[in-house]
Amino acid sequence: MxxxxxxxxxxxxxxxxxxxxxxxxxxxxxxxxxxxxxxxxxxxxxxxxxxxxxxxxxxxxxxxxxxxxxxxxxxxxxxxxxxxxxxxxxxxxxxxxxxxDVLMPLRTTASGLQRAETKVKIGRPGYEVSKSRDPETNARCLTFELHYPELDDPRSVQPRHRFMSAFEQRVETPPDKNYQYLLVACDPYETVGFKIPNEPIDREEGKFVSNWDVEAKVFTLTLHFLEGQGKKK
Known part of the structure; x- marks a missing residue:
């Protein structure tokens, strides 16, 4: 008071x-x-x-x-x-x-966020998804590996990712609140989305990690779910 x-x-x-x-x-x-x-x-x-x-x-x-x-x-x-x-x-x-249903990538410039230049899409990237568990906490872990072999200059681009709720997307109807979507964009490739459980994600250091290998042209993202907290209501 x-x-x-x-x-x-x-x-x-x-x-x-x-x-x-x-x-x-x-x-x-x-x-x-x-x-x-x-x-x-x-x-x-x-x-x-x-x-x-x-x-x-x-x-x-x-x-x-x-x-x-x-x-x-x-x-x-x-x-x-x-x-x-x-x-x-x-x-x-x-x-x-x-x-x-496609998230357009954005780029950061001196004047802020700007729309990426329109380019002809060259298809979807190859990808692999693997499931595992943290050896210390036994928390569930997902690793996404996306391949962009046809990029001309991988040093000038950076794959972007964001999470989308079931109520934002317009691909699946009716929306299922038990799931969310991880979107990954890298122009001129098409944006791809992965349907994952709508559960809290551990964002502590080392638990949510992304890496862009410019030599191999491979983007990797690893995330851990927070165990024991249940689904978001």
Whole structure:
């Protein structure tokens, strides 16, 4: 409870008057508390934890000291505007290409996220998916290996990935909330999607790893599920 007693301009025994700064701070605290209760960070495609232990927003290219600070950022105007621009851009590209289920890759430039140049697709990459378990925790593990042998200059591109909920995709109807989709894009190859269980993913260091081998033109991504936490409701 916020103590509003003994503030300038307030009467004895009254509730007191909040300043504009105090009101804004309380509003942000309420939003942060609400976000902590309702948002599952394991499903956020824009959250990345770096080697220093801090958090980065891949959408806004901002740095945050902890999860609460990042969640507060996601409720702000900059992040919400970025989400709206991203959704509008993907919808426009889908209409231009005549499809709705393919994620167009984006590239980062000095001016921010820009639409990738339109190129003729050369088909889907070859891929292998293997299942295993962590020898220490016995957690389930999935490894995705995608091959891009026809890339002309593998050093100038970087395969991108993101997670999509069952309610975003338009390939399978009705959507099944028990599953989510891992999308991997690398222009000019077609984007491919993998249907995986909709369960929390362990994003601790060494548990969620991706690697781009420019010599072999192979992209590898390994993820671990968090065991014992059940499916997201």
């Amino acid at each position: 916020v103590d509003r007693q003994n503030r300038v301009g307030s009467k004895f025994g009254g509730g007191g008057v909040s300043s504009a700064q105090q009101t804004e701070r309380e509003r942000k605290d309420r939003l942060r508390a609400l976000a902590l209760e309702t948002i599952d960070l394991a499903k956020d495609p824009y959250l990345m934890r770096n080697h220093l232990g801090t958090y980065e927003c891949k959408l806004c290219l901002t740095l945050h000291t902890n999860e609460a600070n990042y969640l507060s950022h996601t409720q702000g105007k900059k992040h919400q505007a970025g989400l709206a621009r991203r959704a509008a851009m993907e919808a426009k590209l889908a209409r231009q290409r005549g499809d709705t």
